[in-house]
Amino acid sequence: MTSLVEFSVEDSIAIVRLNRPDVRNAINDEMRAQFVAALERAGSDDAVRAVVLIGTGKSFCSGGDISGMRDRLQAPAGKVAFNGWRRQQQTHRSVAALHGIGKVTVAAVNGSAAGLGCDLALACDFIVAAEDAVFSMSFVRRGLVSDGGGMYFLPRRIGLSRAKEMIFTGRSVGSAEALAVGLADRICPSGTLVRDAAAWARDLSKGSLAAIALTKGIMDRTFETAEEQVFALGREAQAICYTTAEHREAVAAFLDKSAR
Structure with missing residues (x-):
């Protein structure tokens, strides 16, 4: 079929x-x-x-x-x-x-x-x-x-x-x-x-999948969401991003490059 x-x-x-x-x-x-x-x-x-x-x-x-x-x-x-x-x-x-x-x-x-x-x-x-x-x-x-x-x-x-x-x-x-x-x-x-x-x-879509998903979820509601609520959603999303492998690896790679 x-x-x-x-x-x-x-x-x-x-x-x-x-x-x-x-x-x-x-x-x-x-x-x-x-x-x-x-x-x-x-x-x-x-x-x-x-x-x-x-x-x-x-x-x-x-x-x-x-x-x-x-x-x-x-x-x-x-x-x-x-x-x-x-x-x-x-x-x-x-x-x-x-x-x-x-x-x-x-x-x-x-x-x-x-x-x-x-x-x-x-x-x-x-x-x-x-x-x-x-x-x-x-x-x-x-x-x-x-x-x-x-x-x-x-x-x-x-x-x-x-x-x-x-x-x-x-x-x-x-x-x-x-x-x-x-x-x-x-x-x-x-x-x-x-x-x-x-x-x-x-x-x-080259960036962090988690960061893109969280950003998209917030931005799609931006027009009907109050400023402080957008800030609050951003804080929550950032806290999640802090725990991701992509963030950890990106920080390590940047610091390693800077140390050379």
């Missing part, structure tokens, strides 16, 4: 590949479960230093599976809302698994990242866009709101008014505009997308 989410590790970088190219990697329930499993696998493997997320074929991810939306609406009227609430829990579990993983994450966006696909890219720490990448918060076209964290992530990347405009219109944003407004961090040729994204992920 073909895996809907492929997982491989290449020189310390986990490549998580959405794999439903026949529907432009639209996400259904089974893919969502496999996606969470892949992220948990990457998060628990100390040999993995970073994660690159990409889609198979010509698209990154076209969003939620429309056939699933149709099936949901065929439920009895009295069950539509509760069934939807339960489905949303699974969607948010997958986004939380991606955003909360204590390792560097890079979305390598090939082709279209629409709706939930755009949300998934935004949940990553960094976004590398292929030259043909197109971002779209297309929920409004289906009479829906962004349900994969986009209303949280997008304003933090491009500002509140730009985020509202992009969400309210559902318009497409090409790679050049995405880079200009901060939606994407880099652009690279489509043919080298995975290689370039993995190389950057490798550079970003």
Whole structure:
């Protein structure tokens, strides 16, 4: 049976590949479960230093599976809302698994990242866009709101008014505009997308795994956290870092070099 989410590790970088190219990697329930499993696998493997997320074929991810939306609406009227609430829990579990993983994450966006696909890219720490990448918060076209964290992530990347405009219109944003407004961090040729994204992920994750994980966990909450609380979290994180092998080895190496 073909895996809907492929997982491989290449020189310390986990490549998580959405794999439903026949529907432009639209996400259904089974893919969502496999996606969470892949992220948990990457998060628990100390040999993995970073994660690159990409889609198979010509698209990154076209969003939620429309056939699933149709099936949901065929439920009895009295069950539509509760069934939807339960489905949303699974969607948010997958986004939380991606955003909360204590390792560097890079979305390598090939082709279209629409709706939930755009949300998934935004949940990553960094976004590398292929030259043909197109971002779209297309929920409004289906009479829906962004349900994969986009209303949280997008304003933090491009500002509140730009985020509202992009969400309210559902318009497409090409790679050049995405880079200009901060939606994407880099652009690279489509043919080298995975290689370039993995190389950057490798550079970003050379430091202490513990220090990166702790720093990421604090910085991801910076905008909504009071100054003193950030300081307090920093103190706790630093105390943990004092006990790590990476810190001990780095201090010893520096002192040894200085003594020469």
